[in-house]
Structure formats: C-alpha cells, structure tokens
Amino acid sequence: MSPAVASVLLRASLQVGNDTGTPADSAGASVEGEATLGLRFVRVDGSRAQYDEDVNLGEGLYLRSARLRLSGLEDGPLEVIEVEASGLGDPWSSLGIQASGGPWRTSAGFHRQNYVGNAQADQHAFDIERERTRLDVEYRSPDSETHSALGFELQRRDGLYVGSRSINLGFVEGFPVRRRESTRTVNADFGSRSYGWSLEMGLGLETLDADDRRTFTLPAPGFPGEEFSEDYASETRGLGQHGEVRLGRELSDCTRLDLGMGWHTTALDGDRVSIEDAFFFDPGLPFVRSTTGDLEFDERELEGKAELSHSLSDVTQVSLAYERHQDRGNGDVAHLVQQEEFTGEPPSVSAFLDESEHESTLDLVRIDLSTEFPSARLDLDLEWGREEMEILQVGDGVIVRSFDDSLREFGGEMGASFALPDEYSLDLGLGHHLRPTETPDAGVAFTFEDDRETFARMACRRRSELRSYGGEVRLQHRTSEASSSSEADVARGSLDYTGALDARTHVEAVLSLAVHRLDSEADFLFFDPSIGIEVVPATVHFDAHDIGLSGSLSREISELHPRLEWGVSFARGDAEFDYLTGSAILPWVLREGFEIGLEIRGLRFDGSMLLEDSDYRALIVDLYLRRALPSRPL
Amino acid sequence: MPFRHPLGGDLGCTSCHPPHGLSPRESRTRLRRDVCLECHREYAAPFLFEHEGDRTLQCLSCHEPHGSPNRRLLTHADSRMLCMSCHAALEGSHRQNPGSPFRECLHCHTEVHGSNWNRELLR
Numbered sequence: 001m002s003p004a005v006a007s008v009l010l011r012a013s014l015q016v017g018n019d020t021g022t023p024a025d026s027a028g029a030s031v032e033g034e035a036t037l038g039l040r041f042v043r044v045d046g047s048r049a050q051y052d053e054d055v056n057l058g059e060g061l062y063l064r065s066a067r068l069r070l071s072g073l074e075d076g077p078l079e080v081i082e083v084e085a086s087g088l089g090d091p092w093s094s095l096g097i098q099a100s101g102g103p104w105r106t107s108a109g110f111h112r113q114n115y116v117g118n119a120q121a122d123q124h125a126f127d128i129e130r131e132r133t134r135l136d137v138e139y140r141s142p143d144s145e146t147h148s149a150l151g152f153e154l155q156r157r158d159g160l161y162v163g164s165r166s167i168n169l170g171f172v173e174g175f176p177v178r179r180r181e182s183t184r185t186v187n188a189d190f191g192s193r194s195y196g197w198s199l200e201m202g203l204g205l206e207t208l209d210a211d212d213r214r215t216f217t218l219p220a221p222g223f224p225g226e227e228f229s230e231d232y233a234s235e236t237r238g239l240g241q242h243g244e245v246r247l248g249r250e251l252s253d254c255t256r257l258d259l260g261m262g263w264h265t266t267a268l269d270g271d272r273v274s275i276e277d278a279f280f281f282d283p284g285l286p287f288v289r290s291t292t293g294d295l296e297f298d299e300r301e302l303e304g305k306a307e308l309s310h311s312l313s314d315v316t317q318v319s320l321a322y323e324r325h326q327d328r329g330n331g332d333v334a335h336l337v338q339q340e341e342f343t344g345e346p347p348s349v350s351a352f353l354d355e356s357e358h359e360s361t362l363d364l365v366r367i368d369l370s371t372e373f374p375s376a377r378l379d380l381d382l383e384w385g386r387e388e389m390e391i392l393q394v395g396d397g398v399i400v401r402s403f404d405d406s407l408r409e410f411g412g413e414m415g416a417s418f419a420l421p422d423e424y425s426l427d428l429g430l431g432h433h434l435r436p437t438e439t440p441d442a443g444v445a446f447t448f449e450d451d452r453e454t455f456a457r458m459a460c461r462r463r464s465e466l467r468s469y470g471g472e473v474r475l476q477h478r479t480s481e482a483s484s485s486s487e488a489d490v491a492r493g494s495l496d497y498t499g500a501l502d503a504r505t506h507v508e509a510v511l512s513l514a515v516h517r518l519d520s521e522a523d524f525l526f527f528d529p530s531i532g533i534e535v536v537p538a539t540v541h542f543d544a545h546d547i548g549l550s551g552s553l554s555r556e557i558s559e560l561h562p563r564l565e566w567g568v569s570f571a572r573g574d575a576e577f578d579y580l581t582g583s584a585i586l587p588w589v590l591r592e593g594f595e596i597g598l599e600i601r602g603l604r605f606d607g608s609m610l611l612e613d614s615d616y617r618a619l620i621v622d623l624y625l626r627r628a629l630p631s632r633p634l
Numbered sequence: 635m636p637f638r639h640p641l642g643g644d645l646g647c648t649s650c651h652p653p654h655g656l657s658p659r660e661s662r663t664r665l666r667r668d669v670c671l672e673c674h675r676e677y678a679a680p681f682l683f684e685h686e687g688d689r690t691l692q693c694l695s696c697h698e699p700h701g702s703p704n705r706r707l708l709t710h711a712d713s714r715m716l717c718m719s720c721h722a723a724l725e726g727s728h729r730q731n732p733g734s735p736f737r738e739c740l741h742c743h744t745e746v747h748g749s750n751w752n753r754e755l756l757r
Binding site: 054111115179210266329332512516548 | 645683703
C-alpha cells in the first residue's frame with residue numbers, strides 16, 4: 001500500500017466517529033462506513049453443553065459489523081478500497097479487504113469459526129476451530145474480453161473430539177481425539193475470446209497435511225478392574241493437481257456449442273503408529289501390540305463434456321449434453337505388527353498389506369427442455385447413465401471384495417408453473433431417479449442394486465403488492481433392493497404468510513410439518529449360551545414426526561422499529577424434543593446514522609429418549625450501538 | 635425444523651446459492667458437494683477406503699442443511715435410522731435387539747466419510 005493511501009485510510013478511520021453529514025464530493029476522494037458494537041449477557045439454567053451445541057454464543061463485547069469504503073483515491077489498483085469485518089469476538093468472524101481500480105480487482109479475506117458441539121446426548125462431542133485465509137488478484141483487460149486471475153488460499157482446521165472404539169466386542173468411549181488438517185492452494189485462471197470462441201482455462205495445485213492423535217487408558221468393557229490403553233497417531237500428506245479447459249461458441253443465432261475437459265490427480269502418503277496394552281477376552285491373556293502403517297495412494301480423474309444448446313423459438317430452448325467421467329485409484333497400506341504376549345515366546349512380528357484398486361468410466365447423456373406458454377412454463381430434465389466399474393480389495397494377498405460389471409442410472413424431473421387469475425400461481429413437480437447403490441452383503445463378491453426414488457411436489461401461492469401466502473407439499477417414496485429391501489416415505493408440508501397488516505405492521509409466519517417412515521428387512525442376532533447365536537429375521541421400523549411454527553411481527557413506531565420473533569418445534573419418534581424460542585428486538589434510531597438497540601432472546605429445550613438430560617432454559621440479552629458514516633469527501 | 639446450518643460472519647444464503655452465473659443443473663450439481671467442501675475440505679475424497687453414500691446426491695445423501703431434526707443436520711432424526719436406510723441387512727455380530735451396543739453404528743464406524751487406514755471405516 002502506498003504511503004498516500006495509508007494516510008487516507010488513517011484520516012478516514014479518524015473521521016468515522018465525527019459525522020457532520022456533509023454530502024460527498026463526487027469528483028474527489030470520499031469515505032463512508034458504519035460500525036456496530038455489541039455487548040451480550042447469557043444466562044443458562046440446565047444443560048450448558050446442550051445450549052453451547054444449539055446456540056454457540058458466549059458473553060462479552062463483540063464487533064457485530066464494521067465497514068469502511070474509500071473511493072475516488074489515486075488512479076491504479078487502489079482506486080476503491082473497502083474493509084469489512086463482522087463477528088469479531090464471536091464464534092463466527094471474518095475480515096475482508098477489497099481493492100479495485102482500472103482493470104485490477106484484489107481481495108483478501110480471513111474467516112474464523114469456532115464451533116462447539118458437546119451436548120450430553122452427543123457421543124462424539126467436539127470443539128473445532130476452522131480458519132480460512134485467501135488472496136485473489138484479478139486482471140480484466142479494458143480493451144478485450146481477456147481476463148486472468150491468481151488465487152492463494154490457506155485452510156486450517158484444529159478439532160478436539162470425544163472418541164470411541166470397539167474392544168473385544170465391547171466399547172470404550174470418552175477419550176480425546178485431536179485432529180488437525182491444513183491445505184494450501186494456488187489457482188491460476190485465464191479467459192479470453194477470439195475468432196468467435198470463448199476460452200476458459202484453469203490450473204491449480206493443492207497440498208494437504210493431516211494428523212490424528214488419540215491416547216486413552218480406560219476400564220476394559222465387561223472386566224471390572226481391568227484396563228485397556230492405546231496410544232495412536234497418524235499423519236497424511238498429499239499433493240493435488242487439477243486443470244480444466246472450456247470452449248464455447250455461438251454456431252448461429254440460436255445454437256451454441258460448449259466443450260470442456262478437466263483432470264484431477266491426487267497423491268497421498270502417510271504413516272501411522274499405535275501401541276496397545278490390552279488382553280484377548282481374558283485378563284490372563286495380556287499383550288502389548290505395536291503397529292505401524294505406511295500408506296501410498298494415487299487417484300486420477302479425467303472428465304470431458306460436450307453440450308449443444310438450441311433455441312427452437314423465443315421461448316423454447318433445448319439442450320443435449322454428453323459427459324464422460326473416468327476415475328482410477330489404487331493404493332495400499334502396509335502394516336507391520338509386533339505383538340508381545342508374555343508367554344515366554346519371543347514377540348511375534350507379522351506384516352500384511354491392504355490393497356485397494358478401483359476404476360470406473362461413467363457415460364452420461366442429458367436432455368433439458370424448457371418452454372413457455374402465455375400463462376405457464378414447463379421444464380423437463382432427463383438423464384441416462386452407464387458406468388463400467390471395477391473394484392478390487394485385497395487383504396494380505398487374499399481378495400476380500402471385488403466387483404466388475406456395468407451399472408445403469410436414470411433420472412427425470414419435470415416442473416410446471418402456472419400463472420392463475422387473481423395473482424395466484426401453481427407449481428407442480430414430479431421426478432423419478434434410479435440409482436445403483438452398493439449392497440452391504442458380506443463376503444468377497446458384492447453387488448449394486450437398484451435404489452428408486454419418486455417424488456411429487458405441489459405449491460400454490462398468491463402474491464400481491466402487500467402480502468404473499470401459500471402452501472407447499474412434497475411427497476417422496478424410496479424403495480431399495482440394496483439392503484434386503486426397504487421402503488421409506490418422507491412427507492413435508494408447509495403453509496406460510498408474509499405481509500403487511502397495515503402501513504406500519506409486517507408479519508411473517510411459517511407452519512411446517514415433516515413425517516419420516518422407514519421399514520426395512522433386517523436380521524436380529526440373539527445370543528443364547530445354550531444354542532449360540534440365533535438369527536431372527538425382522539422388520540426394522542422407524543417413525544418420526546416433526547412440526548414447527550415460526551414467524552415474526554414488526555412495527556415501525558417513529559424512531560422505534562420493534563420486532564418480535566418466535567419459533568416452536570416439536571419432534572416425536574426416535575428423538576423427541578420440544579424446542580421453543582422467542583425474541584424481542586428493539587432498535588431505536590436516536591438520530592440519522594446513530595442507533596442503539598436491545599435484543600432479548602429466550603430459549604427452552606426439553607428432550608427425552610435419545611435427548612434425555614439435555615433440558616435447558618436460556619436468556620440472551622444483546623445491547624448494541626450502531627454508528628453510520630454517510631459518504632463524505634476526504 | 636429446529637436445526638439448520640449456522641449462518642454468521644459473512645456466511646449467508648448467497649455463499650452457497652449465488653443468484654447469477656450458473657444454470658439450474660450446474661447449481662444443483664455444485665450444491666451437492668462443491669459448496670460443502672469449500673469449508674469442509676477435510677471430508678473431500680479421495681480416501682483409500684471411501685464411503686460414497688448415494689453417488690448422485692453426494693453430501694446430501696445424508697445431510698440436510700436447511701432444516702433437520704438432527705444436530706448433525708442428518709436427513710433422519712436418529713443416525714442409526716439413516717445408516718439402516720441402506721445397511722439394514724447387517725452382518726456378523728451386529729445384533730440390533732434393544733439394549734445392544736451395536737445399535738449405535740457410529741460408536742465403531744467413526745470415520746463415516748472415509749478412511750485411509752481401515753476398510754471398515756473404524757478409524
């Protein structure tokens with residue numbers, strides 16, 4: 001940043017709090033902006049953990065939002081500078097800077113999220129911090145349609161989880177797992193237009209680093225007084241490369257051709273090491289086992305696409321597309337296990353190799369049609385696919401899973417919209433999809449079986465200048481042969497109203513209902529010491545109903561704009577709870593550009609069955625102060 | 635539904651649903667995976683051992699970001715109900731009678747998005 005620009009930024013920041021309302025001089029440099037500061041108080045009775053998971057808001061001072069825009073600065077890439085920040089001090093925060101001038105656009109951003117999920121009923125509670133930093137520079141030629149861009153991005157995630165794992169047909173849980181991942185990406189894009197063709201190209205590189213650590217010493221399941229311990233660590237490193245080229249051309253006034261090709265490769269390598277101090281189903285059979293693993297994995301993807309679009313008339317368009325996706329991956333994990341069983345024998349050392357190979361080629365044909373009538377619009381999408389797939393998994397030289405066959409898939413959706421008299425509209429939708437789904441069959445050979453889903457949707461709405469109201473129903477039926485056989489129905493419906501009750505009062509309300517049902521064949525395995533394991537065929541039945549009512553009421557009263565919001569949700573079935581929320585928002589505009597406000601939120605959660613011990617009552621009070629700086633000359 | 639993908643900071647509706655520039659089909663395809671992975675990069679394949687779910691719906695096979703009865707924004711209130719919508723025929727000792735610890739699939743199969751170390755997605 002040049003010293004002149006830095007000086008302007010400093011002067012602008014000093015002027016934000018000194019608003020005289022002088023209009024901006026459009027010919028020179030000007031500044032405008034706003035800042036909103038908040039102060040939050042929170043009281044929670046009951047499960048604080050559940051509150052954190054649902055609401056994730058803490059106490060204290062925070063910056064709700066801030067924006068500063070400088071324009072008309074020196075010629076060049078810093079002609080306009082805009083700085084924005086939001087949520088600083090809150091779990092979701094971001095800071096962004098954008099600069100533009102002439103053919104240049106530059107933007108940089110930093111985003112940070114801290115998300116806590118530690119409800120009592122959550123078996124894998126977590127606390128994650130995620131950060132994303134990026135810088136993008138774009139150049140658009142003023143004399144041609146050429147543009148190019150360069151982007152850098154760094155993503156980082158650091159998460160702490162509550163872990164669980166199986167031991168001797170039992171479980172241990174409640175131990176910490178720490179996982180960290182970071183990726184660094186650089187992308188370059190170029191686009192141009194010449195000889196009637198449009199060209200878009202992109203190239204990118206990405207590196208990945210991930211590690212996973214877990215350590216525990218916990219009571220052995222089923223053996224009071226005995227303990228299991230494990231110390232586990234793994235690291236994975238990866239390098240990805242990708243590129244794509246897209247070409248487009250108007251063949252005539254009503255026909256367009258688009259061609260595209262892309263590739264993506266990824267190479268991973270990793271190491272793992274673990275030490276377990278445990279026993280085989282009997283404390284008298286202890287062992288110490290150390291395992292190392294060495295991972296190598298390569299994946300290559302190649303895809304091509306050709307699409308022809310044609311306008312049959314001013315209101316009717318049809319397009320035909322063909323796509324081919326090729327995917328090939330192969331890798332292995334080499335394990336080395338050293339086991340000390342304290343029998344007087346030397347430790348046993350064994351090595352085994354897990355290998356996985358897959359290769360698939362998917363051919364897809366798509367047809368889209370859209371047309372309009374005087375008071376109706378019709379859309380039709382159809383898709384056919386055929387995939388040649390080969391999967392081979394080998395464990396220590398023995399084939400453990402294999403598949404080599406071709407699969408088919410089909411999807412079709414139709415939508416129709418009608419404009420009816422008296423400002424009513426009607427939308428209808430219908431669709432059917434057939435997709436191959438991998439079966440969970442045990443054994444070496446497995447298959448893909450058909451999974452069919454059919455849905456129908458109807459929505460009716462009336463929109464006028466002052467209000468909009470309507471209703472929507474969606475019914476979905478799914479049958480699958482992939483899991484013995486199963487049938488599932490999902491029905492969703494809603495009624496909503498948005499409108500003005502009078503010139504100053506506005507109301508919104510939504511009533512929603514969802515019903516889930518699933519019947520599936522399954523085998524229940526019962527253990528009886530006299531006869532061993534008994535297999536009992538059964539039907540698994542799930543049922544859940546959820547109903548919710550939410551809305552808001554707001555009214556303008558001179559400088560006050562009070563707003564009430566409410567939400568009521570009831571869930572019944574496998575996870576039962578009542579969730580009630582209510583808010584009162586009271587902004588008060590003291591004078592132009594200066595506002596203070598109060599937000600009071602109350603929440604009540606009552607859970608049962610899976611959500612037992614999760615009840616809480618919470619009161620959140622937010623005070624905020626907003627100061628706006630109208631545009632003014634510098 | 636009581637749980638939805640949180641919005642905050644500069645994350646809003648248009649972060650996933652840009653209003654311009656994509657055809658409805660392109661938008662649908664992007665919404666099933668690409669927009670999720672912009673932030674949740676750690677779930678991006680490839681893994682040596684993958685759990686693909688529904689190959690067409692991808693992330694939306696199991697997650698419903700706009701409103702879910704489940705805190706992890708699953709399409710079903712109970713994670714077991716979701717798993718068994720595909721994996722009802724269970725093998726080996728996965729007894730499902732009431733009280734069985736095997737009723738909680740995620741107890742052991744913690745790496746449901748994919749694993750580089752274990753074929754059964756156990757770690």
